[in-house]
Amino acid sequence: MLSRAEIEELFPATRKLVYLDTAYRGPLCKPAGDAAEAYLRSISARGSLEIPRYIELLNNCRKRLATVFNAKPEEFVFLANATDAFSRVTLGIDWREGDEVVAPENDYPGVLRPLLDLRRRGVKLVLVPARDDAVFAEQLLAACTPRTRLIAASHVNFRTGFCLDVSTLCAGAKKMGVLTAIDFVQSAGCLQLDFGALGADFGTFAARKWFCALDTLGIFYVREESLNKLTPHTLGLFSVAEPHNFDALDQPLAPGARRFMLGAPPYIQIAAFDAALELYQRVGAAEVEAAGRALGRTIREGAKTGCLGESWPAGAQAPIVCLLREGKLADESLGPRLLQRGIVASVRKGIIRVSPHWFNAESDVDRLFDALAAFEPRK
Structure with a gap:
């Protein structure tokens, strides 16, 4: 791992803040910011002459992914955000009235609302209740019926930090002929992921969270063997095989996930993401996960009021830790008071969601616990 000085150079936010809120929004890393500024300078100086270079960068970024x-x-394929990407699944399946979709009841609204919208097409959403703040793969599989077409779930739950056994889920779904759509927003860039081994048909994640890049960039993964199980909900310039052959209006769909792309790609976001992804590779996926998990364990062990998921198996505990807000910590002034001490965490109803990343140190955790121990509600 890098020295503290090197980390502060890479993540300027860490110079003055104890930043424990990457699950909400990662602090922009310097390589991503530099890449975005370089794009603006180049387009300002040379305009359209720079586009071929950024098309090449886009293709190289897909190779890096x-x-x-x-x-x-x-x-x-690169899209506007993770929910935009996820909606390509819900809009792309050839639904029939009476079909069913299975999902955890406590999942992210960006997952559940597109599923709920399927009611207008006669599709039933089956929400599986949480057990000990978690919905396990076995529960989702058990909720399937002969009418089930899709299981949709987050790999890591944004509310609780529960880590779903995706490989078990996808293997079980495949045996039943059920498609799987997994939201990797809270695990991509945090946990080491092997999409080939996990087996999901479709996956979505964002650049702005654990990769610490820019907003408004979602990544849509479509497993090659599952490509023809989705139909693009509409077509645009880049959805076809030869997008710049303007005289051939009616064309075959583009090969691969590019068929879900409509207009010009967001080159500045992709340039920033590619730089952030290169940093992630340089640090090492295994090292990033190990650092996050170690800090997560430290937080769980030091939690005085307890935390969600204490009885979960170790593999179900992601680096996101939700501390219980009990007693004086339930006071509504807790969030602003932590911020006064330079501590950034997500203070929510009943919990403090703490999401450490590889750039954090144990001293950050110490400062959080010192602040919680010293906290007294204002009279």
Whole structure:
């Protein structure tokens, strides 16, 4: 791992803040910021002459994604955000009235609302109740019926930090002929992921969280063998095989996930993401996960009021830790008072969601616990 000085150079937010809120939004890393500024300078100086270079960068970024996630470059496409990507699944399946979708009841609204919207097409959403603040793979599989077409779930739950056994879920779903759509927003860039081994048909994640890049960039993964199980909900310039052949209006769909792309790609976001992804590779996926998990364990062990998921198996505990807000910590002034001490965490109803990343140190955890121990509600 890098020295503290090197980390502060890479993540300027860490110079003055104890930043424990990456699950909400990662602090922009310097390589991503530099890449975005370089894009603006180049387009300002040379305009359209720079576009070929950024098309090449886009293609190289897809190759980098393929290396990081053990997939193929053609299985990735860049979209506006993770929910935009997820909606390509719900809009792309050839639903029939009476079909069913299975999902955890406590999942992210960006997952559940597109599923709920399927009611207008006669599709039933089956929400599986949480058990000990978690919905396990076995519960989701048990909720399937002969009418089930899709299981959708987050790999890591944003509310609780519960880590779903995706490989078990996807293997079980495949045996039943059920498709799987997994939201990797809270695990991509945090946990080491092998899309080839996990087996999900479709996956989504964002650049802005654990990769610490820019907003408004979602990544859509479509497993090669599952490509023809989705139909693009509409077509645009880049959805076809030869997008710049303007005289051939009616064309075959583009090969791979690019068929879900509509207009011009967000080059500045992709340039920033590619730089952030390169940093992630340089640090090492295994090292990033190990650092996050170690800090997560430290937080769980030091929690005086307890935390969610204490009885979960170790493999179900992601680096996201939700401390219980009991007694004086339930006071509504807790969030602003932590911020006064330079501590950034997500203070929510009943919990403090703490999401450490590899750039954090144990001293950050110490400062959080010192602040919680010293906290007294204002009279």
